[in-house]
Amino acid sequence: MGLFRMPSLGADMEAGTLVEWLKRPGDTIRRGDIVAVVETQKGAIEVETFQDGVIERLLVAPGTTVPVGTPLATLVGEEAAVSTTTPAMVPVLEIAAAPAASPPQPPAGAPTLASPAARRLAAERGIELAGLAGSGPGGAVRLADVERAAPRRAAGIDLADMRRAITAAMARSKREIPHYYLGSTIDLTNATAWLARTNADRAPEDRLLLAALELKAIALALRRHPRFNGHNVDGDFRPGAGIHVGAAVAIRGGGLAAPAIRDTDTLGLDDLMARLRDLVGRTRAGHLRSSELGDATITVTSLGERGVDSVFGVIYPPQVAIVGFGRPVERPWAVSGRVELRTVVTATLAADHRVSDGHAGALFLAEIDRLLQEPDSL
Amino acid sequence: MTQPLATAEDVRRIVLEALGDIAPDADLAHLDPKADLREATDIDSMDFLNFVTALHRRLGVVVPEADYPQLATLAGMEAYLMARARP
Numbered sequence: 001m002g003l004f005r006m007p008s009l010g011a012d013m014e015a016g017t018l019v020e021w022l023k024r025p026g027d028t029i030r031r032g033d034i035v036a037v038v039e040t041q042k043g044a045i046e047v048e049t050f051q052d053g054v055i056e057r058l059l060v061a062p063g064t065t066v067p068v069g070t071p072l073a074t075l076v077g078e079e080a081a082v083s084t085t086t087p088a089m090v091p092v093l094e095i096a097a098a099p100a101a102s103p104p105q106p107p108a109g110a111p112t113l114a115s116p117a118a119r120r121l122a123a124e125r126g127i128e129l130a131g132l133a134g135s136g137p138g139g140a141v142r143l144a145d146v147e148r149a150a151p152r153r154a155a156g157i158d159l160a161d162m163r164r165a166i167t168a169a170m171a172r173s174k175r176e177i178p179h180y181y182l183g184s185t186i187d188l189t190n191a192t193a194w195l196a197r198t199n200a201d202r203a204p205e206d207r208l209l210l211a212a213l214e215l216k217a218i219a220l221a222l223r224r225h226p227r228f229n230g231h232n233v234d235g236d237f238r239p240g241a242g243i244h245v246g247a248a249v250a251i252r253g254g255g256l257a258a259p260a261i262r263d264t265d266t267l268g269l270d271d272l273m274a275r276l277r278d279l280v281g282r283t284r285a286g287h288l289r290s291s292e293l294g295d296a297t298i299t300v301t302s303l304g305e306r307g308v309d310s311v312f313g314v315i316y317p318p319q320v321a322i323v324g325f326g327r328p329v330e331r332p333w334a335v336s337g338r339v340e341l342r343t344v345v346t347a348t349l350a351a352d353h354r355v356s357d358g359h360a361g362a363l364f365l366a367e368i369d370r371l372l373q374e375p376d377s378l
Numbered sequence: 379m380t381q382p383l384a385t386a387e388d389v390r391r392i393v394l395e396a397l398g399d400i401a402p403d404a405d406l407a408h409l410d411p412k413a414d415l416r417e418a419t420d421i422d423s424m425d426f427l428n429f430v431t432a433l434h435r436r437l438g439v440v441v442p443e444a445d446y447p448q449l450a451t452l453a454g455m456e457a458y459l460m461a462r463a464r465p
Contacts, residue, residue, distance in 0.1 A: 211424070250422070
């Protein structure tokens with residue numbers, strides 16, 4: 001028998017609120033299936049399972065806040081399930097199904113009835129379901145009721161909550177991690193010319209952004225510099241099992257999340273770009289998945305969009321490094337004894353001195369530089 | 379036979395709708411037509427790519443990257459799209 005637990009979605013998370021079950025007792029689940037929605041400081045997160053099995057019992061009701069690690073459901077193996085999933089098996093927790101025709105209105109204080117879509121949108125827009133008049137059966141709140149009640153917001157995220165999460169993580173980082181900082185100017189002329197050629201005959205939906213090349217270069221460089229990929233847990237460096245690069249995404253109105261692109265080093269540029277596009281969209285809408293929040297083994301931040309030349313990042317614990325890219329600019333540059341107009345960018349590295357030294361960091365940045373000179377190989 | 383070009387109203391409406399999807403909190407009603415759009419609406423290169431993708435889908439206009447500078451302002455964008463869009 002297995003347990004499906006409240007996951008840790010980042011070093012700063014202590015508890016989460018179960019918003020919605022997407023599976024019921026008797027449902028077969030496979031690794032990667034989304035089982036539940038959990039509300040955290042980073043918005044409503046879709047939580048995936050890491051084991052195969054059949055859901056036996058749900059242990060926690062929607063609306064309940066529980067500490068990280070608390071069992072939320074019990075799982076059984078598929079063979080066992082065949083014999084135990086019988087009509088006689090009564091789940092401990094009954095999920096409110098759509099009620100039959102015109103039952104009495106739920107008494108005050110009872111959980112509000114709502115469709116999953118309505119629940120999700122309400123969470124997204126920060127609305128209390130209990131305060132809404134439902135037009136569905138039994139006064140159940142429907143999607144349209146939420147639509148009416150709430151004007152569209154920038155993002156489905158409580159920005160004040162997110163600020164608290166950022167504060168906790170960054171304060172811990174500055175308190176615990178002895179950062180060192182390096183910066184290097186990288187000639188991007190080859191990369192931007194390659195990008196312009198590649199995008200020239202592509203429809204907008206298939207175009208690549210420079211960010212995809214930068215992410216891939218970092219991921220490939222990490223294969224040769226594994227001291228920058230992983231987590232530092234209680235002073236112990238644990239190399240990442242894969243290279244999952246977190247991309248810092250700014251959220252409109254303030255706020256930030258850095259969800260991971262799993263196995264970044266193995267993705268082709270088109271796949272990587274598609275993942276990045278999807279991830280940025282979902283981060284801004286507040287629809288991230290659990291594996292994307294806890295998994296990053298390094299973070300990349302790019303503030304060049306806002307016109308700064310360089311960004312010196314704060315490491316997101318328990319990670320051990322953050323790479324920053326500034327704004328690519330055209331500059332007169334010395335190339336093989338001549339001055340040419342080249343596109344250059346300042347790349348920076350902030351890394352954990354408990355795990356690596358500046359010399360290793362310099363080699364890591366140099367490798368990123370080398371890879372960006374050969375965009376064909378990315 | 380050539381279809382008539384899209385009207386200025388069509389183009390403006392579609393542009394503002396597409397921008398509204400990307401920057402729902404921006405005050406689009408009071409956007410200065412000559413202001414730098416990326417700055418005024420605080421959109422980044424990913425947002426802009428999504429915007430250009432939406433223009434392709436809704437107006438059938440493929441904007442090459444080389445033409446992005448012509449889309450820097452609302453006024454420039456309307457002129458550019460008016461010349462190419464079919465309703």
